[in-house]
Amino acid sequence: MKDQSPNSWEARADAHSFYGFTDLPTIENRGATVLTHGRGPYVFDVHGRQFLDANSGLWNMVAGFDHAGLAQAAKDQYDRFPGYHAFFGRMSDQTVMLSEKLVEVSPFESGKVFYTNSGSEANDTMVKMLWFLHGSEGHDQRRKIITRKNAYHGVTAVSASMTGKPYNSVFGLPLPGFLHLTCPHYWREGQPGETEAQFTARLAAELEEMILREGADTIAGFFAEPVLGAGGVIPPPEGYFQALQPILQKYGIPLISDEVICGFGRTGHTWGCEAYGFVPDAIISSKNLTAGYFPMGAVILGPQLTQRLQAASEAIEEFPHGFTASGHPVGSAIALKAIDVIMNEGLAENVRRLTPYFEAHMQRLLENPNIGEARGKGLMGALEAVQDKGSKTPFAAELSVSERIANTCTDHGLICRPLGQSIVLCPAFIFTESHIDEMFEKLEAALKQVF
Ligand code: PLP
16 A cells, blocks of 8 residues: 655655656556566565566666676676767677677677667667668658557557557557558457458458558558567467568568567577567667666667668768667677677576476466456467456456456565556566466465456
8 A cells, every 4th residue: 555654755756756657646546566576577666565576667778787797797898987978980899799799699690789778769770861862862752651550669659559449549649651551450450250360361451451451662661579479369260471471572661670578588489580480670679788787779680671771871971860879889788798698608508498398387277267358479478358268358447357366466575567458478588487386375475366
């Protein structure tokens, strides 16, 4: 319960913090959880309460909250060279090494990297790159961007327009020219009697119809998360990218894989596109890129886009875009360390090892009459709550059942995320079997209380 005294942390948080992405009735009743520190996958609040974080922060703290190597990499670089941009012909040695590493671990034979401070900015940057290169190639009208309903690509005006969430209408978004296809969620969107393969074929046909209706020469690019993350952890239906990519290629539309969540190990593969067997034209990366120890995003361009953007830039002698902290040396040093930690110190391997154990727990929860679907990939999963399983009828929105489950989990010392009608679990890559057991024990105790 909320500490009502005027000098409580909760009251102080309310007084001067403008909350984003926060359910205000929950804050009104319970107050903000004010955190002081973390140990491994646990975080601790000002009252000394301990929480197992089943969210990895916001999908990003994959190495836990006290990784000595990452903190040391940051400290060493702060001591050596605390900050610089990557423009005007200058950049730090760390940034040079990071670009080499990112191209090396990318699915591309060659490529180039551009840095931002966040995933939203990386998506914005990619859209500007597409507009820039199509314009330079004499196709000024190629400006429309296609994404999917329920996709999440960020919060800046452009990336929020790409995001297919209804809540963005409060901002008057999407901007014109941002188009959204059906969410590729077979369980919810599949028609009665339709097989998964038929569902995929229908979505591919929908893409082609949209391209022809809008005019192929008006489309700048197609962006997709390999697994929709903030849309509620929705893996694509069978053969989805294999069906869509040839259509995009036929009409000269670049395919951009938004790997802000899926990248660097979350699915059990280095990239989500690798997990689903396709090679995109560019990758958007953030979050795990620095294991959450520095705000950083990156656009990783494949060979064709690199060459075309290089030509477009040379035509006007520069690419006029960048952020003050693009290619920050501390971020670059941390990212180099994070990639090493994830790929070479057993974290990615641990995701692969733990996935069957995690999935078995998820599937077991389907025995609960109010859990309609248990879905996921690697160490990301969602449990969708339903009032009636047979008809998949959701709970009435005003009950906000997932919010109640998540709040009850907090009371049990577990942080998990309510998303729509689903509870999302995306543990850190350092979880062990006993953390998974603890996570599900606490979640099941909360489910018993709520249903
Ligand atoms: N793209 C995806 C797939 C994301 O999940 C997110 C954030 O959750 C973003 C982009 C935006 O990243 P940021 O919050 O760093 O701007």
